[in-house]
Amino acid sequence: MRTAAGVSLALAAVLAGVPLPARAATLTVEARVPLGAVKGRIDHLALDLDGRRLFVAELGNDTVAVVDLRAGRVVDRIEGLAEPQGVGWEPKTRTLWVANARDGSVRVFDGVSLKPLGRIDLGEDADNVRISRGQIFVGYGSGALAVIDASSRKVTATLPLKAHPEGFQVDRNSGKAFVNAPDRQEIAVLDVSTGKQVATWKTGRFRANFPMALAPRGEGLAVVARQSAALLRYRPDGAIRWHAPTCGDADDVFFDPRRRRIYVSCGEGVVAVRPDREGGETEKIPTGQGARTSLFSPELDRLFVAAPARSGRAEIIVLKPAGN
Numbered sequence: 001m002r003t004a005a006g007v008s009l010a011l012a013a014v015l016a017g018v019p020l021p022a023r024a025a026t027l028t029v030e031a032r033v034p035l036g037a038v039k040g041r042i043d044h045l046a047l048d049l050d051g052r053r054l055f056v057a058e059l060g061n062d063t064v065a066v067v068d069l070r071a072g073r074v075v076d077r078i079e080g081l082a083e084p085q086g087v088g089w090e091p092k093t094r095t096l097w098v099a100n101a102r103d104g105s106v107r108v109f110d111g112v113s114l115k116p117l118g119r120i121d122l123g124e125d126a127d128n129v130r131i132s133r134g135q136i137f138v139g140y141g142s143g144a145l146a147v148i149d150a151s152s153r154k155v156t157a158t159l160p161l162k163a164h165p166e167g168f169q170v171d172r173n174s175g176k177a178f179v180n181a182p183d184r185q186e187i188a189v190l191d192v193s194t195g196k197q198v199a200t201w202k203t204g205r206f207r208a209n210f211p212m213a214l215a216p217r218g219e220g221l222a223v224v225a226r227q228s229a230a231l232l233r234y235r236p237d238g239a240i241r242w243h244a245p246t247c248g249d250a251d252d253v254f255f256d257p258r259r260r261r262i263y264v265s266c267g268e269g270v271v272a273v274r275p276d277r278e279g280g281e282t283e284k285i286p287t288g289q290g291a292r293t294s295l296f297s298p299e300l301d302r303l304f305v306a307a308p309a310r311s312g313r314a315e316i317i318v319l320k321p322a323g324n
Helices: 004-015
Strands: 027-034 045-048 053-058 063-068 073-078 084-090 095-100 105-110 116-121 129-132 135-140 144-149 155-160 168-171 176-181 186-191 196-202 207-214 221-227 230-234 240-245 250-256 261-266 270-275 283-286 293-297 302-307 315-321
Touching: 027 073, 045 084, 045 293, 045 302, 053 084, 063 084, 084 129, 084 135, 095 129, 095 135, 129 168, 135 168, 168 207, 176 207, 186 207, 221 250, 230 261, 250 293, 261 293, 261 302
Parallel strands: 207 250
Antiparallel strands: 027 315, 045 053, 053 063, 063 073, 084 095, 095 105, 105 116, 129 135, 135 144, 144 155, 168 176, 176 186, 186 196, 207 221, 221 230, 230 240, 250 261, 261 270, 270 283, 293 302, 302 315
16 A cells, blocks of 8 residues: 555656656566477467476477477477367376367377377367366367377267367366357356266357466356457356456466466467456556467466567567566
8 A cells, every 4th residue: 555655755756757667567578489480370388397398389380399498499399280279288198189170180299209109080170188187188170078088098088069169178176177169159167077068158248259267266267258359257156257358369368376367368469467356457568469379387487478470480488477
């Protein structure tokens, strides 16, 4: 809380034409990692926390880059893919899972040698990947989540949906999956154990709901709509707690539980940062045109943003949060 004396001094400085010190940015650029000659769009990212490696789905290049975060450079690249969209790292089996849009395949790679271990053909448009308790969840086709066992590399269940799934999350505590279905302007809530849809949350006047994040401690969801460019904060019962304008062409959203913030990365060339509460101010941190995919690691306390070549050069921007 500012004291009366502090307010008076600030007012006096303004009246005297003395500029006030700028407020420190909520995110600052710590490093930039060049990705090399990478063409086209970059999609999602995955993290090998123990090995300090970042995997980058280079969709337009048909490759996945392997970034050594300690060395700050690309150390390997998986080639011969088919528009890789989703990537996931399974730490127990030390395997990398890559979902491919063009041929609908999920390809599995050894985490050490990066040699292929297998392939699961889902049919069409294999998209986002999520990993929970040794299970690989992949959204695909006109409406389904495939559940794959990480050890056997076999599909163990198919969870039907009414439209193609975009961003989704699996809550290991409740056993539910929350799935964005932008074609229906809704969020489908699935019981993973039964494979049935148990609830439908509507997005109302907000359309094109693509990114989604689970709030810490079971406090609901954050979903971003591209049409109206809004951040929707859902309660655990599916009601919208609050909504606020955000940046355009969003593709990822994350909670920072330490600071109770929300980060939204957008193709308009910024990361929007705002507190996880109604009425907070939004700050926009410049990144680069088309830099809409990202990954926040609470363990490393860093936000990694993928910037494609059209923003100047393809790179990973490493952003460090400020404050406690």
